[in-house]
Amino acid sequence: MKERITVKTSPSAAGPGNRISSVRRATVFGVSAAVLIAPFIIAVPAALAAVPTFPDNIIVFPDRDFITIEGYQDRIGQIATVEVTRPGVGVIGSAESVVSAGDIAFEINHPGGACWGAGTTLKVTPDIRPGDLVSMKFGATAAGDTTTQDVYVNATPVLAADGVTVTITGFIGDGANENQIEQRIVEPAFRNTAVARREVRAVPGPLTANVGYSSSLEYGIAGSNTFTATYVFDSQDAANIAAAAGTGVRVMSWQLEDAAANRQGLTIAEFGELGGPGMGGCPNGPLQSGPAGATDVIAATVADSLKITWTPAKAIPGTPAITGYRVHAVAQTVVNGERAEFGKRIDSAAAKTTTISGLNPAETYDVFLVSVSSAGETFPAVHAIPVTDIVAPLTTASPQSGSFRTAQQLTLSSNEAAAEIYYTTDGSDVFLSGGTLSTVAVLYTQPLNIDATTTVNFAAVDPSGNISTQGQVMLTITNEPLPSTPTFSSPAIAGTGSMTLNWAAANPGAPELTVTGYSVQAYTSDGLVSGPARTTAGDVTTLVFDGLAPDTTYQFTVTASNANGAGAESAKSDPVQALGALVANAGADQAITRAVTATTVVLDGSRSTSTETTYLWEQVLTGLTDPDRVTLTGPTTVNPTFSLPLFATPMTNNPLTFLLTVTSGSAVRTDEVRITPIASQITVTGARWKTRDFRVDGISSSVGGTVTIHRDGPTGPVIGRAPITAAAAPQTGGVFTYRLRTSISNPGSVWIDSTLGGVVGPVAVTAG
Incomplete structure (x- = not known):
């Protein structure tokens, strides 16, 4: 069954006799983010701030790796990017699509919609799992996200011996809200029964009558993460249809339900549906896709050999790891319908070069390189045609020769990506006469840390054996002491178009030196430098930075100087807004x-x-x-x-x-x-019960007030109350004792709250 369902109804709306469309649209008094009712404000919880607000929504069908985007009608004609991000892994799937007019803005991996990988470089259909974050953006602007809920039906429906009762069991993960779950059986054949609609539903709670059936959804014991949906149909025909529904059995969970009962951030788990491409022409899933190919593949002719270099491939997130490469050279000359082939198998994912020897210098070869993983090999193979290169590479160094007060990071580079760079630090040549590599030359793999005066000679050789002209840099490191990096000692104090800044004094760098001044630089909220720096003379550690734009947020850095020059720039201060002509200040927390x-x-x-x-x-x-x-x-x-x-x-x-x-x-x-x-901190030191004697003892961090003992939960029936009195010396704080010498059943557990704010529970009651 390959139908799609969008859901906008609350569990409470599916009561007896109600007939509700599968798509419910409503207006929430014209307010989308918060409802203002003086003198207080209802705020959207921060944890749910990214979930789209009705009528916008993101619906995830994890079993089919299928996404429905609803609403976003203010973005018609714009290109949206949807990404699936797995915690600890990264983006495992992405696609672009254009927002169209209508309730459904667009869909991904569903007939009529876009394939995963459309408009992006990640050509794979992600295997969407619980916990994956599905997010959408327009350009760099985030437009909402949804966390895939951990719920599913784990078995086919079971028809009871009475012929009218059907049960369905499933799983609900710890992160799902038990009040925001609904189980459904979707089967159009229900329309020809007393149900008279295409689906039946079960919501949390006891058996409740509906048209043509009654239903309930109950959870297993705490920690079992199970649920059972029970349907009792008015006819055996309807029960038989439910028991044979197959992939029409599903469970839904949503992150947020607004005041109009719209379900936002919805996951619909469909029993028995298969993942992967939802239509022809879409990319395979991660376990059916061969690995990504290497890039920058170059095949260079060297005598009777081919030297092949490449940039190692990166596995698509969610796909098997790349374990190595296979490279082979195929002769272009055909003899008796055959062509000679030579190759290598490289069992290292980090490899980036190999040489195929023993080739015919008079022959022309095609070179093919594939990455290898447990899912197979790259298809199609990356193709390279060997070239005879007679041009030597060019090499450069940064920084150039000069004198520096502190250690430097020396970066060497070549205009040919496949060239290898070698260097020496003892003043000797990198390559000797005849092109032989010096025994003291070192292969360059990362920037060099030069912390003392050093002469570095360097040269590169490309895959064809062409050697660059040797370069040289002479870096003189004086190590003249500079001041330490200052730190701001308190938050900036905002004034009207100004900011008062204070920082801790810097270490001048040596006993014989002093700090000659500080330089303070302002930055706007987008990280750009705002105007010239302001300075103080001597070891003055405060500055009023004026001339700032009112009602604008700034950050600041501070740098100390001594006779040798300026030290390192500090980290940026916390953002603070310069005040304008009108100021609102609600005081300190x-x-x-x-x-x-x-x-x-x-x-x-x-x-x-x-x-x-x-x-x-x-x-x-x-x-x-x-x-x-x-x-x-x-x-x-x-x-x-x-x-x-x-x-x-x-x-x-x-x-x-x-x-x-x-x-x-x-x-x-x-x-x-x-x-x-x-709050006062309260602790129960003993809770004991025996026939006609129930007692609870405890201590409190504060004296005074009253504790209340509850049974059956923190708001359950009150068993009794006791005052908090001062503890006997030398103990401090308070103590309380509640004792009841009448007939009372063992409550099993108790919960205690204090009028001073302390709460504790559940506390197990010991019998005997």
Whole structure:
């Protein structure tokens, strides 16, 4: 069954009697990234920021290595690039396609869509697996990504003896959300039964009635990573259709469900479907593809031999490793329908040259080179026609001869990629008379570190034996001490069109030397130098860098100098925005200790612009039901307050974030501040039960407050409460004891929370 399904319905929408189209479209009040409801803001969780927002979506069919891109109608006619990235491996598949009008922008590896490798150099159909990241971009602009979910059906449907019950088992990985799973059986024949539609569905929860059937989806014991979907049909005919559905059996998992129940970042795992090319003409999968070929292949004639050189091949990510090469020379002359062939097998993936000897100097040969892996050989082979080269290569060196205060990296290069460069450092020639290589000459493989005065002679020889003119560089290294590299001692302080910078004093380099000054350079957010550097005289370690563009972000470096010159440039400072005429400053982040009674917290916007401005403070929340929501008093003043409540599950000790918006006319500036509650640390030292005696003992890092003991989870029924009292000397902190001497069943495990913010659980209760 090769049909495609797009899904936009929530599990709650598939209740009894509902008939929902497989494609659901909705408008979320015109808001895509965040819903503003004063006096707080609902923020999209950072971990899901890259998942496309409805109506855009990325849907992954891992069993068929197939991708559907929905929406992106503001990009019609533009070229999008889709990449599949495997953690620890890199990009294992890519393709380009043009966004078209309609619900489906384009598809990859599905009839009517693009092949993997279309418009890119990675000509392979990736074997998409759980954890692979599927991302899309337009040019260099990211347009969303989806992580392939680890879910699948692991067996064909099972028809029970009653003739109407069908069960399907499957797997759900630890990273998948159990509330965002749906199992389906897709079979058009259902339309001719009481079901009257092409599919049936099971969502998490107990058996629920639907049209023509009831269904449930339940998870196995914790840690088993299993699920079971159960269908009870109204007729045996429908049950038989379900049991024989084959590849119509699938499970879906999505990363995000928005307020309108749109499923974003969707994975649809289809039981029994095969991966690889989804249509004719597309490239093979990674295990069916021969290895990539070597590049820069040159075959040079040397007497009765051919010297072949190449740049080693790089395996396509996700394909078997390259283990070596096979190279052979085929004579062009045909004798009795045959041509002579000579070759070599090289068992090294890093090899880059070989010589085939014993050839006929009067014959012309074609040379073919293939890479070798467990998947086979390169097809077609890389073809090279031998050439007789009489031109010597040219060699260069960088830097040129000169005097330097510090060690230098000497780079040697040749205009012929296949040429080998040799060098000496004792002043002797590289090649002796007659073209013989000196016994002290060294093959150049990487830049040379020259940390003392040295004369380097160098020359290159190409595959045909042509030797370059010998070059020479004389590098004088004075090793005159320079100052150490300074480091910024504190973040830059933003002013109006300026920045105050402070750094730690540099070591002058030697006892007899002093730092003669510092040079500070500004950089814009794109890494470009911004204007001339500013300097200080002597060992002055602070500078007001003015003349900056207002409301623009900058980074800075600092360099120290002494009598010998300038030292190394420091790392760039953290980015800081220069202030403009209008400033929003929500104050410094704070840490607030929870108290036994509610704590009043004062927010401070006094460093913001105060003339002809208005203020609005809002709490940034995760949703309408965020348990950490507080009420701001005076949200339009400079110093609003709120009461940090006593701790009670499901409240957390997460930081509370507040957004200050300052407005003057049409100009608006914003800033955020974080208030972090500091929780008491509580530990249970004993939890014991026996008939008519239940006891919990523990310690607390703080004195005061009350602990609450729950059963059946952190928000479960309350067993009881106990005060936190001061511990007996010499111990510090607090202790608590709760004891119940009535008939109570063993709760098995308990959860404890403190009004001072501490939480612990589950704690196993010992019997006896």
